[in-house]
Amino acid sequence: MNLLPGIAPAVILVMWRREVLRYVRDTSQLFGGISRTILWLVILGLGLGAALREIEGYTYAQFILPGVITLNVLFASMQCAIALIWDRQVGLLREVVISPAPMLSVALGKLLGGATIALVQGIIPFLFTPLIGVEVTLAAFLLALVVIFSMGITLTGAGIVLASRLRTFEGFGAISNGVIQPLYFLSGSIFPLRGVVGGVGFLDIPEHLRVELRQLGIYAIGGGWVVQLPVWLQVLVYANPVSYMLDTLRFVLLDFRQLPLALDLGVILLSPPLAVIASAHAMKRMTTSR
């Protein structure tokens, strides 16, 4: 009956359902997703956008839309994964690890649960797109969901690996400040790697300069400054896997990207299976140590 060792559909389903039920009952998470979106997209986006005008032809709020989605995914995935630390010491995980259920299926249920929550939380910013003047076609929306789901799996998996290495936990603050925010700020979410930042009163860029810039990979639209991040910051952004996921998301939603497409797609396609393997391994490790 069981063709794949370690795959028990009923176990995957019941562990997935558990995560979703916990999310549905914990309204603070939904509230957090909405308030985060309003703070970053509406207040920072429109507020800073009033001073910055445009990045590569996009308003600042439009530019950070994929970043805000990513931020919601980061929080949802990490919160779901970090709960394992609790779960292992004073929660259900102890009951799970002494059961005969295969750990791979338990991990898959957890990952799919985290990714589902991330998907729901990641959809929240879409509700605000009319406010910032982004039109999302159905096709772009569906593609975005695929990217968000891949991100959710990957980041929940990363969170599980992290959780398996932490013995105790006395607050989510350390995770938020030490993991989520660095990944967010260093993913090109709120500033471009390089490009033209437009301002009021600047002359339009001459066509020949625009062509030259394009050859350098800088797409100038309208008039503005050509900006480039300091090298050390570039290195950090390039080293951050979240940058590539975010870049794909921005490409899908705004038709704008700054990193090689092959790398973007490579990360989106390859990181979820890696996350499955790494987190199943991490959870197995959690079961054999105290």
Next chain:
Amino acid sequence: MTRKNAVETAGLSHRYGDVQALSEVSLEIYEGEFFALLGPNGAGKTTLVNLLMTLLPPDGGQAWVLGHDVAKQPEAVRRLLGVVFQDPALDDRLTAVENLEIHAVLYGLPRRRRAEAVQRAVAWAALEEAAKRLVRTYSGGMKRRLELARALLHDPRLLILDEPTIGLDPQGRLNLWERISSLRANGMTVLMTTHNLPEAETCDRVGILDRGKLIAVGSPGELIAANGGEGATLEDVFIALTGRQLRDENATARDLMVSFARRGGEHTR
């Protein structure tokens, strides 16, 4: 060689780094027996129990649960065990029914039998009224009853109880004790760790662990006769064998988490 005992260990040892948590423990627990494992803090009770639950691999020696080798047939061993931990191992953001459903799936109960098994467990724990409430609203006694019912849901052959009555009020303690006694009457094998010596005195046999070694095994009457004599209690025997010295231990990761939870915990729970 066929081994028919509920539990059998031969020279079972385990060490954490430099600490020899369990050394050369050879023990037999017979089927249908009610066995209490005693010992000061850090004596190795938890290590022994974790080895039997196949959570730890033995460093030395062997152990069998109902004839299955814990090192070689962990899955078979796991199916035969029902376990109640000292601190609740429940998802307190789910209802009792949802917690039981998860258990039924984890232990591979066929779909058609799950609902009925869950209902039976709810009734056994006398939690019908509270079955659809979140477990976080339960008292300590209700959680313990739920956990005991859950441990029995898949018809285990050996029940392992880690300090089952700790932290309960006298009513809760009495109620839980009656439930455990009724299992005993039905022929269930029970292995219980405890610090409660009057409870241990009602068990069929008692094993005393100290510093990783099994220093005494026998019925409470035998141990009293051998170590205390007329008028002594099991507590006198226990102190005579293990001394009066305090066994202070550092807080474990779990202790830290439990105390954090008591202070209010956090939303990620």
